[in-house]
Amino acid sequence: MPVKVRAERLSKVFGDSPGAALEMLDGGASKDEILRETGNVVAVSEVRFDIEEGEIFMVMGLSGSGKSTLVRCLNRLIEPTCGDVLIDGENILAVDEGRVRELRRTKMSMVFQHFALFPHKSVRENVEFGLKIRGAAPAERGAAALDTLRLVGLEDWAEHYPASLSGGMQQRVGLARALATDPGILLMDEAFSALDPLIRRDMQDELLDLQRKVRKTIVFITHDFHEALKLGDRIAMMRDGKIVQVGPPEEIVSRPADDYVVDFTRDIDRGRVFSCASIMRKIPPLQLGKDTLDTATRRMRQESRDALHVVDGEGRPRGIVHAGAIARSVQAGEPDLADALLDGFPTTPETARIADLYTMCGDGLPIAVLDSRGAYAGVLMPLDILTKLTPDVPDPGTRRAMP
Amino acid sequence: MSDPSDLFLLPLEDWIQTAVEWVVANWRPVFQAIRWPISYTLDGLEAALQGIPYLVVVIAMFAIAWRTAGWRTGVFSIAAMLFIGFLGLWDKAMTTLAIVFTAVVFCVIVGLPLGIMAGRSDRFWSWLRPVLDVMQTTPSFVYLVPVVMLFGIGTVPGVIATIIFSLPPLIRLTNLGLRQVRTEVVEAGLAFGSTRWQLLKEVQFPLALPTIMAGLNQTLLLAMVMSVIAAMIGAEGLGLTVLRGIGRLDVGLAAIGGISIALLAIILDRVTQALGQARRDGPPVERRSWLAMTLGSRPRPGGTPATGENDSSRGPSERFSKGGG
Numbered sequence: 001m002p003v004k005v006r007a008e009r010l011s012k013v014f015g016d017s018p019g020a021a022l023e024m025l026d027g028g029a030s031k032d033e034i035l036r037e038t039g040n041v042v043a044v045s046e047v048r049f050d051i052e053e054g055e056i057f058m059v060m061g062l063s064g065s066g067k068s069t070l071v072r073c074l075n076r077l078i079e080p081t082c083g084d085v086l087i088d089g090e091n092i093l094a095v096d097e098g099r100v101r102e103l104r105r106t107k108m109s110m111v112f113q114h115f116a117l118f119p120h121k122s123v124r125e126n127v128e129f130g131l132k133i134r135g136a137a138p139a140e141r142g143a144a145a146l147d148t149l150r151l152v153g154l155e156d157w158a159e160h161y162p163a164s165l166s167g168g169m170q171q172r173v174g175l176a177r178a179l180a181t182d183p184g185i186l187l188m189d190e191a192f193s194a195l196d197p198l199i200r201r202d203m204q205d206e207l208l209d210l211q212r213k214v215r216k217t218i219v220f221i222t223h224d225f226h227e228a229l230k231l232g233d234r235i236a237m238m239r240d241g242k243i244v245q246v247g248p249p250e251e252i253v254s255r256p257a258d259d260y261v262v263d264f265t266r267d268i269d270r271g272r273v274f275s276c277a278s279i280m281r282k283i284p285p286l287q288l289g290k291d292t293l294d295t296a297t298r299r300m301r302q303e304s305r306d307a308l309h310v311v312d313g314e315g316r317p318r319g320i321v322h323a324g325a326i327a328r329s330v331q332a333g334e335p336d337l338a339d340a341l342l343d344g345f346p347t348t349p350e351t352a353r354i355a356d357l358y359t360m361c362g363d364g365l366p367i368a369v370l371d372s373r374g375a376y377a378g379v380l381m382p383l384d385i386l387t388k389l390t391p392d393v394p395d396p397g398t399r400r401a402m403p
Numbered sequence: 404m405s406d407p408s409d410l411f412l413l414p415l416e417d418w419i420q421t422a423v424e425w426v427v428a429n430w431r432p433v434f435q436a437i438r439w440p441i442s443y444t445l446d447g448l449e450a451a452l453q454g455i456p457y458l459v460v461v462i463a464m465f466a467i468a469w470r471t472a473g474w475r476t477g478v479f480s481i482a483a484m485l486f487i488g489f490l491g492l493w494d495k496a497m498t499t500l501a502i503v504f505t506a507v508v509f510c511v512i513v514g515l516p517l518g519i520m521a522g523r524s525d526r527f528w529s530w531l532r533p534v535l536d537v538m539q540t541t542p543s544f545v546y547l548v549p550v551v552m553l554f555g556i557g558t559v560p561g562v563i564a565t566i567i568f569s570l571p572p573l574i575r576l577t578n579l580g581l582r583q584v585r586t587e588v589v590e591a592g593l594a595f596g597s598t599r600w601q602l603l604k605e606v607q608f609p610l611a612l613p614t615i616m617a618g619l620n621q622t623l624l625l626a627m628v629m630s631v632i633a634a635m636i637g638a639e640g641l642g643l644t645v646l647r648g649i650g651r652l653d654v655g656l657a658a659i660g661g662i663s664i665a666l667l668a669i670i671l672d673r674v675t676q677a678l679g680q681a682r683r684d685g686p687p688v689e690r691r692s693w694l695a696m697t698l699g700s701r702p703r704p705g706g707t708p709a710t711g712e713n714d715s716s717r718g719p720s721e722r723f724s725k726g727g728g
Contacts, residue, residue, distance in 0.1 A: 077590055105596030116591035120609045129605070130595040181595070 001052040003086075004185060004217040005074065010047045010083035011241075012069050015040025018081045031240045043069040044080070045241035053184070056211060056218045060228040060264075061238030067221045070238070071187050074219065075108055076100050087185070105134045108185035109178040113193055115170045117162040123149065123173050124158035130181035141180075148180040149173075151210065168199035175207075179214065188220045192227065204230055225264040229253070229273050237261050250278045254388075270389050271355030276348050279388050280369040280378030285309040288318060291337055293326050309368050310341060315375035317368045319343040350377050354385050361385055423552050434553050441566075442559045444508060449501035457493055461485060468670060472677035476670070483666040490659045492641060496667060499630050499640035502558065503671070506565040506626040511619070514570050518577025518618070519603065522611070528578060535571045543568055543632050551636050561630070561638025568632075569625035576618025580611030616679030623675055627668045641667075 013021045021040040024033065031042045043066040051057045061067045072078035074085055076092060085092050087107060092100060109130060117126050124145050125132075131141035149155045152172040162170055171191060178186055192200045204227060211218065222228050228235045229249040237245045237252065237260070245257035253273045256262045286296055286308050300308060306323040319341035329340040346360040347368045360367055361382035371377040427434075452460065461484045469477030487496045521528040546564045554560035584607050592606040608615075634642030641660050648657025 072590075075594060077593060101596040101598065103596075104594055110591070110594040112587050112591055114585075114587055116585070116587040118588065118591070118606060118610075129592075132605070133595050133597050133601055177595075187594075 001054060003050045004053040004088065005049075005051040005057075005219065006084075006086040007047050007049050007070075007074070008084040008086070010044055010070070010073055010085060011042070011081050012044040012066070012073055012078060013040050013042050013081045022082060042066075042241050044073060046083070047238075047241075047243050049236055049243060049246055051217060051219060053217050054215045055233040056220055056231050058228040058232035058235040059219065059221045059238055060223070060225060060232075060235050062223055065238045066241040067223075067238050068189055071110075071189050071219060071221050074185075074187060075104055075110065077110075105130065105181065107183055108187060109181055109183045110187040110189065111171070111174045111178045111191040113190035115162070115167075115174045115194070117170055117173055117177070119162055122159050122161055123154065123165070126162065126173055127176045127180050129177055134181065144180055145176075148176040151179065151213075152176045152206075166199075167195050168203060171195060171203060172206075175210075179210075179216075184217055186216045186218045188218060190221050190223065193223065200227075207231065225268060229268065237264070249273050250275070269355065271358070272353050274354050274388055275350065276352050276354060276357070276367075276369045276380060277350035277377070279354065279384055280350070280380050281384070282378045283308070285311045285317065285376050286321065286337065288312050288338060293330060293335060293337055293340065296321055296337060296340075297323070297326055307366060309345070309366070309376055309379060310337065311376045315373075317345070317347065317370070317376045320345045320366065348380070354380075354388060357385055423549070427552060437563070438554060438559055441505060441509060441562055445501055445505040445559060445562055448504055449498055452497040452501050453494060457484075457488060460497070461488075464670065468674055472673045476673045476677075479673075480670045483670055487663045487666060490663060492644060492659065492663050495639070495641050495644055495660075496663055498558075499627075499642065499664070499667065502562055502565065502630045502633070502638060502640055503623065503626045503667075505562050506569060506630075507619070507623050509562075509566045510570050510573050510622050510626070513566070514573035514618075514622070515577055515615070518574040518615070519581065519608075521574060521578040522581025522607075523599075523603075531574070535574060538567070539571045543629060544635075547632070547636050556637035558638045558640075560636055561633030564633050564636065565626050565629040565638075568629040569622045572621035572625065573615075573618040576621065577611065577615050580614030580618070581607050583614060584610045613679045616675065620672060620675040620679065623671055624668060627664060627671065631664060 011022065011025065013025075015021065015038065017038055017040060020038045021034050021042060024037065025042060025045055029037075031045065034040060034042055045066070047070060049057070059067045059070060069078055073080040074087075076085075080093060083093070087103060092103060095103075118129065121129070124142065127145040127148055128136075128141045131144055136144070146155055146158060149158055152175055154169060154172055154176065157165060157169065157173075162173060165173065171194075174191070178188075192203050195203060208231065220228075220231060222231075229252075232249055234246060234248050235252050236243045237257070239260050245252060245261055247255075250273055252261060253265045253268065253270060256265050283303055283305070284299075286299065288310055289312075291299070291310075296308065300306060300323055307320050309317050310319050310321055311317050321337065321340045322342065325340040325342060329335075334340075345365055345368060346363060347370055348357055348360070350369045350371055357367060357380070364382060367380040367382070368376055369378045369380055461481055464480045464484055465477045468480040484496075487493060517531065521531050546568055550560050550564045550567075554563055588606060588610065589602065592602045597605065630638065630640060631642035631645055634640070634646040641664050644660030645657050645664070648654065648660055
């Protein structure tokens, strides 16, 4: 995937003498020290990241960590103090105001925390806004607005004013307004934070649905770690203006970079973070018609397992063979692998979260993980699942007790 | 030795006198140029208001008041206008209206751009603000002196004094209105690539309009007040009636002039206040410009959406459903 958005050593300092603050920053001074010495606030501090086309990139941090400033640096609503922002390879900090407007009109749009709808415009006029600014003809932009409203399920509300809509509906309008110009990049600044928990969950699901259809590059700011885990292809953990860790949700949870990240990962439902694909063992299966009882026994010894999955010619799992069953077949004089097959075995798609597998673990049988075509991809032992649910990091008591 | 001036007398009085004389002598064309459009507007308006039969004016006032502020104000305006007529002050009231409208027109022409500039530039506002403070704390009589020096006496100088006196609230409230627009909404405008002009036209100005209309309302009422004071430098109209009443100790004459001014002020206040209150909640409303509303014309064709009545009875929360898209 090509890189869509790249930030290089991006910094933003609020105050009268950003130069002095930047020098201190280069010297490794902390945000607090700089504030004490120069009176300047370092909001974003030497941030770098690459965002690939079509990915949802979450920027996660507590309030005051600089995430809202960071996202505004990407479309220059806030002028960065130094660094580079490259959109499709073009350094947008080096171009003039006209080009920035052009980029905002065509390449990126924004969704706001408190919706920021125009209260004096109807829902349709709100959605049309970007196209109107771009100079589209009324008929053309009206049709485009209705199409986009249909995408978020609000076409019946086109002629209402935003004030008569609920919060969730208003944010759909905000989303439609951002999508109407068909930008490659969507900047979402705490887009769902102002919504009630249930509505927020609906909106998250809907965004994922929508993303499957429209495939935008999304930069999503949030202070909700669960939201970050649920929506993000990758998460950037931000603290005091710095990005302390970037990675896919599973990596953030399983290998947190520092105590700050650990704090977030502690109370999350790990079963909802890890997918089957991320923790399965890729043990090659036996193949019907190719493997014999002999080779099966040898393979079991090699992998030091007492059961293996058996697949057919198309790679679809047909059953499990146990070491015990093989022994019995040999004694009974049935030389074919098919006769030793046990066919009641659990399977799961590789995209499933391990929280979906708890009931299957009860059988104690290995679970076959299937890829999108239904072919065998790997195996999950119930014990693997349970192990993954416990954090690798020590709990707070023991950690604090250490010197 | 009882007074500092015994030690030293600052001849500021003479300086100002000299300065003003110099300005009057050398800048005459400038003041004539300022005077000309005002005089032209005033004469036109006055001629129109005096020329139109009183019944037409009364009906027009009723229509405007009714469409903007409701039928109560409409009925009140009929009663008030007829009452002024029965007092024998119709012509003078029309002159006062002409003075006030002219002053308001020029206040808008000057004040709106200044207010917009102030609202968008902190530096300009920090420069303009003390000027407005001085303008608003200066007693209204004090305006008359330089105006008489520079423009002479009569109705047109009276209008000029009225413009200067009633300008500040419009500038202040335009500035305030623009600054009150939520940062996030302004950001939204910019994030979609608006130019400064598009941002002003599409976002800032419409959202500031209620506040700007409140400023216009204040300006109009101040113009009403000043039109009376301006009678002292020869402005005609109801102010002159009051002034004459006071001069001759004719309490009755002063009182009917005062009552007429108050009645006009009430009508204009109600109408301009109503113009400032925009409705943006509830079901889809008929879309009209407020100019069309004032003139009582029909809504634009196609302005009323098809989803109209049915949806308006249902609350938004009931209607909320997961998007099918």
